[in-house]
Amino acid sequence: MEKEPIILLTHGGWGESLLQSVKMIVGQTDNIHEVVLKPEDNLQDFLERVKNQIDAVNWREKLLILTDIKGGTTSNVALRLSRDYNILALSGLNTAMLLDAVMKQATPYTETDGEEILQASLENCQILKLPTTN
Incomplete structure (x- = not known):
C-alpha cells in the first residue's frame, strides 16, 4: 500500500535539503512533495x-x-485550503518534525498524530549543555 503523502510548503525551497537530511537517517522516503x-x-x-x-x-x-x-504565506495558504480539503497543517517545519511525520506515513494521519509530530519537534529544541561535575 502506498504511504500517506506529505506536502512541504517552504520559502525558497529548503524543504528538499531537509528531506535529504531525513533520508540520511531513515533511508528511502516516498510520497513527499514540496511546493x-x-x-x-x-x-x-x-x-x-x-x-x-x-x-x-x-x-x-x-x-x-x-x-x-x-x-507566513506558506501557512496562510495551508489554512486557506483547509476550507476545501481535509488538511492537517503544522507549522515550524524542522528535521525532527519531518522525521516523525515520515515514521507515521504507513497509516492515515490523525489529529493525535499531528500533536505527536508537533511534540517531537518541540522536544528536539533545547539548549545543549554539558553536564557539570562536582
Missing part, C-alpha cells in the same frame, strides 16, 4: 500550485501539510 514559494510568486500563483499538488496526491483521511513559518 516552493519563490520570491517572484504572488499569492494566487502559489495558492494554485499548492492546490494542483493537493489534487495530484491521494490520501485516506487527512492530508498532512508541513509549513515553515506560522503566519
Whole structure:
C-alpha cells in the first residue's frame, strides 16, 4: 500500500535539503512533495500550485501539510485550503518534525498524530549543555 503523502510548503525551497537530511537517517522516503514559494510568486500563483499538488496526491483521511513559518504565506495558504480539503497543517517545519511525520506515513494521519509530530519537534529544541561535575 502506498504511504500517506506529505506536502512541504517552504520559502525558497529548503524543504528538499531537509528531506535529504531525513533520508540520511531513515533511508528511502516516498510520497513527499514540496511546493516552493519563490520570491517572484504572488499569492494566487502559489495558492494554485499548492492546490494542483493537493489534487495530484491521494490520501485516506487527512492530508498532512508541513509549513515553515506560522503566519507566513506558506501557512496562510495551508489554512486557506483547509476550507476545501481535509488538511492537517503544522507549522515550524524542522528535521525532527519531518522525521516523525515520515515514521507515521504507513497509516492515515490523525489529529493525535499531528500533536505527536508537533511534540517531537518541540522536544528536539533545547539548549545543549554539558553536564557539570562536582
